[in-house]
Amino acid sequence: MQFTILFEDGEALVIDKPGGLPLDRPRAGGPCIEDHVEQLRLGFQRSPAPVHRLDRDTSGCLLLARNPKALKRFSAAFEEKQVEKRYLGVVAGVVEGDEGTIELALKKISSAADGWRMIPARAGKPAVTHWRKLAVHNGLTLVEFRPETGRTHQIRVHAASGLGLPLLGDPIYGAGTVPGAKRTMLHAAGLVLHREGKDPIRAAAPLPADFAALGFSDVAPAGHEDGSAEA
Template identity: 75%
Template sequence: MNAIPILFEDGEALIIDKPAGLPIERPRAGGACLEDRAHELRLGFQRSPVPVHRLDTDTSGCLLLARNPKALKRFSAAFEARAVEKVYLGVVAGVLADAEGTIELALSKISSAEHGWRMIPARKGKPSLTHWRKLDERGGLTLVEFRPETGRTHQIRVHAASGLGAALFGDPVYGAARNGMRTMLHARMLSIAREGKPPVAATSPLPADFAALGFALPDSVA
């Protein structure tokens, strides 16, 4: 089992490069999750670090962990206050006419016995805002940079499908599942300012499965 890469470390926080396919919480059906790897992430501390936010199981990249209760409270408040800079990369199934834009679609949760739960655009839903720009096109697919201002469940997935009109490649809920392919979403960068201290910040490299589709990051992407 490969070690989980550490992108940032200090006395308050870790940012790990979460592998695609690793759930943060234990699935209802059982199986491995991040908690099983917590001992690897103590790095000399008595407490295991705790996730401050969530990434979907398929989503790879920057995940912030707090190393003590005070840090957890402070970082959680920063997420609530939208004081966290987040950048995601996604591969969408389709070619986009525009080079960049902003998607503002309120989201609401629905569920049914047949299909389970999902998020949908809804006039009375929770306000949700995502900025995006096109980075590259290959074979009918587009590499897109997403900068969400809000942090709703499945926000980028729904905004891609309903706002761009092009679902994330491999998304089995809002697009079309692909054999052996995950939902192609990657948490590229995360940054939180701290008073009197350097920010907690990290950048995750482009995943191998993005590169396997022929994509590379342009020089304009930090």
């Protein structure tokens, strides 16, 4: 497998993660990002380590640190909400309104029958997502999400419970696999992380082919790329 490099310097690497590829080895086995860390060394002594997490189905910008000190700094930036994140999602229906903010605290629950999931709950952890409607096509809406917080499944739950429309293909909070959506249709389109004494890390991932197949090929991610290459 080859990865498109969206950003690269001496301490950071941003790749365009394919949808459907998990970061860690699934219990049932199969490919994952761990299989490719040696390939992503690109001549450096150490293998890069993921700084944050993307769900298995989510495609787009994944930041990796090239040394332990960078990993610690970048992780702290995520925890302290100093990273600008932009996601694009296709929701199953037509969203009312043009933009807004969803504030729904989230709590994890689990059961033997259904496994675990996140739900809106007053006793949960605060979660804030800003959204904007970008386009409507064939009864589907392309939405831009800008999360302030980074809770597990935040955008997926906020789409389903905040907008009232789940992400297309979401097996937990929506109807699951449907024609044209073999995965949860969520894409990490952009990432900006400011660094003291250095230029910011800026990356933008192009819209995936399965988004284009749904009729949203004319909508490009905001921001700019610092060049791209294949790894």
